[in-house]
Amino acid sequence: MxxxxxxxxxxxxxxxxxxxxxxxxxxxxxxxxxxxxxxxxxxxLNWQFFSSLPSRMPEKSGILICLLGSIWIMVLTAIIAVPLGVASGIFLEEYGKKNKIASFIEINISNLAGVPSIIYGLLALEIFVRILGLGKSLLAGSLTLSLLILPIIIVSTREAIKAVPKSIREASYALGGTKWQTIRFQVLPAASGGLLTGVILAISRAVGESAPLIVIGALLYITTIPTSPMDDFAVMPIQIFNWLSRPQKGFIENATAAIIVLLLITFIMNGLAIYLRNRWQKKIKW
Amino acid sequence: MKKTTLLSLFSISVALLATSCGGNKSEKKAEETNGAAQEQKLAGAVNIDGSSTVYPITEAVAEEFRKVQADIKVTAGLSGTGGGFKKFGRGETDINDASRPIKKAEDSLAKANNVSYVDLMIAYDGLAVVVNPKNEWCKDITVAELKKMWEPAAQGKIKKWNQIRASWPNEEIHLFGAGVESGTYDYFTEAIVGKSHSSRGDYTASEDDNVLVQGISSDKNALGFFGLAYFEENKDKLKLVGVDDEKDENGKGPMTPSIESVKNKTYAPLARPLFIYVNSAAGKRKEVQAFVDFYMDNTGALTKQVGYIPLSDEETAKEKSKWADFVKSVSAQ
CATH class of the missing domain: 1.10.287 (Helix Hairpins)
Incomplete structure (x- = not known):
């Protein structure tokens, strides 16, 4: 024993x-x-690096256009994918009936999260770029990346909502709250932590993608600043990829500097998520 | 709550936009006064896509072109030669950068979409065969020996240096080369093995030539190939091997790649031409004409700066007149 x-x-x-x-x-x-x-x-990392256009000379080139492109892409993708993803997650978890169709949808969404990103690029090239005639614009790029991250947002929203204790919902109903009131004032605030983490992870992934954007025809050499969602664009990962493959030493240095900037963007996003989560969770009093 | 996050993100990006726009405008003005003496100012857009091998040359030309014609918006993507031709064949781009001639299927796609074009040779790319500097035995190699070590039949069989040439030591040979998805691989196998996209599979492959440089420079028994520019940048870590195609009309004995040997075609068969393809409909537009004129006038000097080999003077003249004839014929239509 x-x-x-x-x-x-x-x-x-x-x-x-x-x-x-x-x-x-x-x-x-x-x-x-x-x-x-x-x-x-x-x-x-100096002002010249942030404010310059692409150049054949590593010390003269910079990330102005692709940094702005990446910020545009990040914001547009969030605007498109977050409401769609969160709303679908809520529907599937709270309103959807548990039947065969529901489980069929569920399996497919999980599968979609594992599809290689380049496939989304091929799909988007036909649908957004050609059939819808959006061209290789910021909007087409954001829609592509939204497709890519929607499954991640939906799955994480559902997981976050599932984690909210049943007693809270029942208490809300007991006080005469409608379903929407229960979701809006009880479930969502309680799930906000997990929800935000999922959203931020998904958007961080979108910012780091290059393959699907190369397929839809995102540019690398472009000298005009994007000012509307219909403008042509370049993004940081494509620039980093190109610099890394060039023979001149200076470009490798440029690539690592650009990687630092991309990492910073991700860190800021994560920090924002943690800050918001803490603020929200303070407000919840049960 | 979400609204405020998005709003703040937006305001950050708008603020960034505002500052950067300001900077850009003043730059533009300065350039305009610089280029005031130049011929007429044009506006419009030139839309380029294609090979990532040719991209550095196009980038260099576009960068210089902007100093002369600031209002012509030149953009370039890098979908690769094949990906670029798929867009070019549907008339979606004005110019396609190509590291090989157009294929039959790509040409028929263009025909099906009523896209006609002209191909212009703009530069050469040389492939260097290199070994580690500590390797004292391998100074030159024949194409037949290269084939013996790279052909598919060599897989698992050719493992020692003395299997290639009896005078070489009985040591393991470690091969490094471009990944199978790259144009460089297709071109090397075509030139050496005789069949594009066919080689042994048991070698260290990377799409990133800098990884190959690293590998060969730290392994005494290594042999590999990559673009000449990567050798030029890492001369202290690598040793160049002369390549002998055993055809005396291309220069007798082993040749090393250099501007001279690639230009006069004695570095055969590991030198390939690079092209741009210009769409006929686009060729009618003044801004595209101005850009391609500028390309043909300046590609020689700029090519060298980005690590490729310029055409000879006669070839440049020939390609220029081909372009001039093309402009005449499309303008007449």
């Missing part, structure tokens, strides 16, 4: 150290990447 207890205890400890080792491994790899990138690229 005593022996068995010891073995179990040993296993317990082993798993603890195994988990610790896995965590440290991930952190170590991440910090090596980050330090490497910071050392190589930090020196390149």
């Amino acid at each position: 005593k022996q068995k207890f010891d073995i179990n205890r040993f296993k317990d400890n082993m798993f603890k150290y195994f988990g610790l080792a896995c965590t440290l491994f991930g952190l170590a790899v991440l910090s090596i990447f980050l330090i490497n990138i910071l050392i190589e690229g930090l020196g390149r």
Whole structure:
């Protein structure tokens, strides 16, 4: 009896150290990447880099157009995908009946989340660029990326809503609240944390995508600043990809600097999510 | 709540837009006064897509062109030669950058959509065969030997240097080369193995030539190939191998790639021409004509700066007159 207890205890400890080792491994790899990138690229970050057009000379080229393109894409994609995704998530979770059609839709949405992004690019090239005649505009690009991240937003919305305790809904109904009032004033605020995390992760993924945008014909060399959703555009990941593959050393440095900027955008987004989550959660008093 | 987030994001981007727009305008003005002495000012757009190999040349030309014709909006994408031709064949782009001639299927797509075009040679790209600087035995290699080590039949069999040439040491050979999705791979296999897109599979492949440079520079038994520009930038870490095609009309003995040997075609068969394809309907437009004129006039000097090899003077003259004839014929229609 005593022996068995010891073995179990040993296993317990082993798993603890195994988990610790896995965590440290991930952190170590991440910090090596980050330090490497910071050392190589930090020196390149100056006003000239942010305010210049593409150039054949690495020291003269900059990310003005593609940075603005990426910001446009991020905002437009959020405007399109977040309401659609969150609303579909709410419908499927709260209103949808649990029948065969519902489970069919459910399986398909989960599958869509795993489709390679370039496939969305091919679909978008036909539908948005050619049939709808949007051209290779910011709007076409954002619609493409919205398709790509919709499944992620829907799935994470549903998970967040599922995590809200049933007692809260029942309390709301007991006080005479309608379904919409329950969702609006109880379920959504309570689910906001998970909901926001999902949305931010999805948008961060959209900002880092290049393959589907290359397929729909996003540009690399462009000298005009995008001022409307119908304008042509370039984005950061395509520029980074191109710089990394060029022979001249200076371009590699440019690429690492651009990676730092892209990382910063993602960090700011994540920070924003954490800030909003904390603010919302303070307001919830049960 | 969500509204305020989006609003604040928007206001950030609008603020960025405002500052950057301001900067850009003053720049434009300065350039306009610079170019005031130039011929007539044109406006419009030139829409380019295609090969990422040719992209650096197009980028360089567009960058210089902007100093002369600031109001012509030149844009370039990089869908690759094939992806670009699919758009070009539907008349969606004015110019396609190409690292190989147009294929039959692409040409029939263009015909089906009533797209006619002219192909203009603009530069050469040389492929360098390189080894590690510590490798003292391999100074030159024949095309037949290259084929012996790269052909599909070599897979799993040719593993030692002395299997290629008896005087080379009994050491393992490690091969590095372009990934199978790249145009560079197609072109190397076509020239060496004799059949495009066919080689052994057990070599270290990367679409990023800088990765290949890294690999070869840290492995004494390595041999690999990539664009000449990557060798030029990493001369201290690599050693160039002379290539002998055993045909005396292309220069006797092994040749190393250089501006001279590529230009006079003695570095065969590892030098390929690069092209731009211009759509006929676009060729009627003044702004496209101005851009291609500028391209043909300046490609020689700019090509060298971005690491490729310019055409010889006669070839440049020939391509220019081909372009001039083309403009005449489409304008007459």
